Amino acid sequence: MLIDRAEDLTVSSAGPLELSPTLLTFLSSTRERLLAALSAGAPVYGVNTGMGAMSKRRLDDAEQRVHQRNLLLGRAVGGAPWLPYAEARAVVLARLRTFLTGDAGVSAELCQQLVALLNSGYIPAIPLEGAGSAGEIIPLAHAFGPLVGIGTVLDADGNLYPATESSFELGPKEGIALLAGVPGATGRVWLQVEPLERLMGRMGEVAAGALAVVGASRDPYDRRVGRGDELLAAEQARILQLAGSENSPGALQAPVSFRVAGQVVSHVRRTVVRLAEAVDRGVDGVTDSPAFLDGDFLGTAGFHGIDLAAHCDHVVAALTHAAEVSTARIHRLLDPAVTGLPAQLARVPGPQAGLVSVHKRAVATTHALRRLSLPAAIGAMETSNGQEDVQTFSWEAAGNLTTATRLAREVVAAELLVVHQAFALSERDIPAGLGDLHAAVRAVVPPIDEDRPLGVDLQAILDHVI
Incomplete structure (x- = not known):
């Protein structure tokens, strides 16, 4: 090249x-x-x-x-x-x-x-x-x-x-x-932007599947609800198109986790857009010190990566919230009172555990995300005899983002597996817009007719679908 x-x-x-x-x-x-x-x-x-x-x-x-x-x-x-x-x-x-x-x-x-x-x-x-x-x-x-x-x-x-x-x-x-400068944090974050964009697409698709399989009310996704927020309106419209617009009889209000998917995913999108802009500033702006500009040597503060660190922190917090909402939906999907399906999405509840442990893994993963969500930019300590008396820990912020992206993918994979099993046990058809997604899951996950180590199936989804 x-x-x-x-x-x-x-x-x-x-x-x-x-x-x-x-x-x-x-x-x-x-x-x-x-x-x-x-x-x-x-x-x-x-x-x-x-x-x-x-x-x-x-x-x-x-x-x-x-x-x-x-x-x-x-x-x-x-x-x-x-x-x-x-x-x-x-x-x-x-x-x-x-x-x-x-x-x-x-x-x-x-x-x-x-x-x-x-x-x-x-x-x-x-x-x-x-x-x-x-x-x-x-x-x-x-x-x-x-x-x-x-x-x-x-x-x-x-x-x-x-x-x-x-x-x-x-x-x-x-x-x-x-x-x-901060080329290390910039490069590491730069590498995460594309995976984050793919992940946001899957978040919306998986949430749409959850809405469809329980027959949740589509009222929160009506185009009129997005007034004043173009990004939210676009995400709401996409979820509605994927889930289908038909409400189930008597489905006046679904649990909150089903109603807020548009806000949650659009918030993640907003933070990722701003993160990508911070990366652009990091590679195009003046970060050298001393910089040689127009024939002059200028000492700069290009090493102070607060712009990048803060936006990493924002994305990690947004991913953590998204994981909490996804994990809540998983729990609801295991509940017959919400789905009308067998308990824990087991073929034979009681003798079989079903997908209850998939939820437990999502809970643990979400807890790990919560521990990452403390802002990395907080906690300056002096070095170099006080010459360096503040710092932003942008390197650590980039590391937190990388880990948070991986963990958020795991939660989305868990919800996708649960939604996929719910459709398998349901009389509802998979909406046309989600057909390719669930075909991809079927290609790597055999039917779950009895208990087995579902970690293998989650890894297959992570490797080939998410």
């Missing part, structure tokens, strides 16, 4: 990647201007000075020659567990994307080294935990140490290897540029 401008590079960009001659010329031109500006000898943070509390210390020429590599060497204090392969690759992609704007003033050669890393089939071993600073200095030191022979790398199977010796040398400002 030929990259001609920064915007061409996305988290889904597949290799082999190549930077266009036009882009390389732009990077080289910016680099020349930066080196000319440095030659004036004015203090530039992290280039001819120390870092953090040591920023008042000027470096002599000999110190400057090794300083950029040492910035990576002295900050790689993390360890296992490591980021999964796809997440680590997304971190490198996000770093490269920010470099291609020219704000960092790094060389074309450094950008080509990042491309070579992305094309190699190996990724840096980046610690999953322990960022603990204003920004991401610790994980980024691990992410880019291998460029200069420091640290370890992983293959796609998770095997760990020492970084190979490298003849590449970081030039002035390139070490600090590799450690700047």
Whole structure:
């Protein structure tokens, strides 16, 4: 894939990647201007000075020659567990994307080294935990140490290897540029946007199936109810179209969990839209510090990832609420008073447990989501002798989002299995709009006529349907 401008590079960009001659010329031109500006000898943070509390210390020429590599060497204090392969690759992609704007003033050669890393089939071993600073200095030191022979790398199977010796040398400002901003959190969150969009689609479909199988009143989904909120109106209309518009006789009010699906899914959509916008700001905005803008070195606060961290927190809270509502519907679907079906959706209630334990798993998963919903951005602690006196923990917020997405998928899979079994025991037809979804479930889940380890069926749904 030929990259001609920064915007061409996305988290889904597949290799082999190549930077266009036009882009390389732009990077080289910016680099020349930066080196000319440095030659004036004015203090530039992290280039001819120390870092953090040591920023008042000027470096002599000999110190400057090794300083950029040492910035990576002295900050790689993390360890296992490591980021999964796809997440680590997304971190490198996000770093490269920010470099291609020219704000960092790094060389074309450094950008080509990042491309070579992305094309190699190996990724840096980046610690999953322990960022603990204003920004991401610790994980980024691990992410880019291998460029200069420091640290370890992983293959796609998770095997760990020492970084190979490298003849590449970081030039002035390139070490600090590799450690700047929040490309780690940005890349990790960037990777979750598409799975979240798929998950939201399934949430609406599964909720529509639950409405249909119990014959819940469609009044809450009437088009008039969405007045003043286009996103809600669209989600309500989609659920109604999937479930069908026919009300059951006497179905005046279903339990709340059946009535609020539109609000719940549209709220998740709203938070994900805002999260995606925050990612765009993270890859397109000025995050380098010092940034080289219009010939000037400017110290920035691009490392303060509150925008991204807060929107991660919002999505996690929205997913947690959605899981609570889904788990409540599962419980109602096991109740003959709501469905008119055999208790616990067992073929033979009593001797058979039915799907009661599927609900128990959803309860446990939802409880795990609740524990993640404490905002990551709360709890600043000082580091670097008070130079870094606040932080946002955006790295941890990104990790919470990744885990929350996985757990929310598990709850949706549980509800889908329960809805599928309810249709199997019901005289109701599966609505046409949900036919493909339930055909996909039938393809991987045999009929549930007696008790069996349903964890296997849930995993099949997760692997092939959700």
